[in-house]
Amino acid sequence: MAAHSDSSCIFCKIIKGDIPSFKLVDTDKTFAFLDIGPLAKGHALVIPKYHGEKLTDIPDDHLSEVLKYCKAIAKASEFKEYNILQNNGALAHQVVPHVHFHVIPKNTEEDGLQIGWPTQKANMDELKKYHEELKGKL
Numbered sequence: 313m314a315a316h317s318d319s320s321c322i323f324c325k326i327i328k329g330d331i332p333s334f335k336l337v338d339t340d341k342t343f344a345f346l347d348i349g350p351l352a353k354g355h356a357l358v359i360p361k362y363h364g365e366k367l368t369d370i371p372d373d374h375l376s377e378v379l380k381y382c383k384a385i386a387k388a389s390e391f392k393e394y395n396i397l398q399n400n401g402a403l404a405h406q407v408v409p410h411v412h413f414h415v416i417p418k419n420t421e422e423d424g425l426q427i428g429w430p431t432q433k434a435n436m437d438e439l440k441k442y443h444e445e446l447k448g449k450l
Contacts, residue, residue, distance in 0.1 A: 318363045323410040327361055336385060341377045344385060347414070352423040354389045356415045358382050365409040366400040378413060385415045393418040395425045 317324040325331045327343045336356060337344035344358040358381050360374040367375070382396050397414040399406035418424035 316362045316364070318410070321363055321408075321410050323359050323408055323412065324363055327359070337381050339377065339381075341374045342381050344381050351414075351425055352417045352419060354391065354415075354417045355424075356385050356389075357412050358385065358415060359410060359412040364411050365406075367398065367411055368400075370411050378411075382413050382415050389415075389417065391415075391417045397425060 317327070319325075322331065323343075326333045326345065333345040334348075335343070335345050337358070341361055342358065343361055344356055347355040347357050358378050360370050360378050362370055362374045364370045386394050386396075395414070395416045395418060397416060398412070400411075414425075416425045
């Protein structure tokens with residue numbers, strides 16, 4: 313397991329083997345397993361072994377491997393349609409404070425992830441100002 317872990321974290325305990333899981337992938341940097349509370353058959357979680365609560369806490373080399381395995385699981389499962397979901401913080405619906413990606417099959421309208429997309433009308437002047445501000449920081 314990566315040197316950066318949290319002994320109180322449920323996902324770190326799963327990685328360590330203290331809590332059993334239906335393991336799919338186990339590399340130096342990545343761990344993947346089937347979700348025991350799936351939204352649809354085949355719902356999997358892919359996590360970096362590096363413990364961090366939010367995406368910005370995880371080193372890039374760990375993140376690139378995580379996405380590689382999200383793709384591999386979707387391909388191996390032969391999902392025709394699916395969501396890759398990653399939440400950051402309680403307001404964004406993150407329940408376990410360890411970065412994780414959900415690979416969620418969407419086989420019918422009723423199964424899988426159910427979301428709305430409450431768009432807002434953008435103020436073009438504000439959007440332009442924010443674009444310049446953000447672009448300058450990248």
